[in-house]
Amino acid sequence: MERIPLIAGNWKMHATIAEAERLAAAVVEAARGAAGREVMIAPPFTALPAVAKVVAGSKVALAGQNVCWEAQGAFTGEISPIMLRELGCSMAIVGHSERRHVFGEGDAMVNKRLRGALRFDLTPVLCVGETIEEREAGRTFEVLERQVRGGLAGVDLAVSPLVVAYEPVWAIGTGKTATISQAQEAHAHVRDLLGRLSQKKIAAQLRILYGGSVKPENADDLLRQPDIDGALVGGASLSPESFGRIINFQE
């Protein structure tokens, strides 16, 4: 099965409702002509109802930037998978590096979130990636292995729709991108690991996105790599021109 490239925009804690509507309308326009590409955006929760109306009927999918594992209950500050579905989301990001490193989420919690998403028919985007200290200590593969195994514990990859995003922490929001060979090497390693956790043919179908300062200037080269199946874009997804150009990357 062919892996259709997925270009995903993570708006983080940016955009008022009016700004989000304008940005979403521009993304719908940019995605219109992009044959053979899937597009997803993750606006802040407050903008989801308005953005859902803008993307309705288009090829742009909506995602939550995070998701709780329970449908409802005493979880102050969280959002439930059912709430996300009600707002038109079909996907949810879990384990983003800002959740891990700013808010202290560990693999066990990421795993709960991922399984909660799956239980309520949201496709999780599991983010993994090493810090600069871990890379310099030669521990990149070990960290990726821990995060992938931890995040996917108890998940049957044969029946679970899932996207993985490799996002080296040192490349997120810093303007530093992994080199093409660093990115491809990490992606190949993650795919190999996914194969060991399930089967090679299942791993061959799973999409692994690259994230970390993706911009129009580096998107084409990154997205041409055999194991890079799309991009998770932060900063550049807030510019309609940049994100539109990344959606329409040159193969």
Ligand code: PEP
């Ligand atoms: C991200 O938020 O997942 C991300 C990769 O951010 P940026 O593109 O700004 O590095």
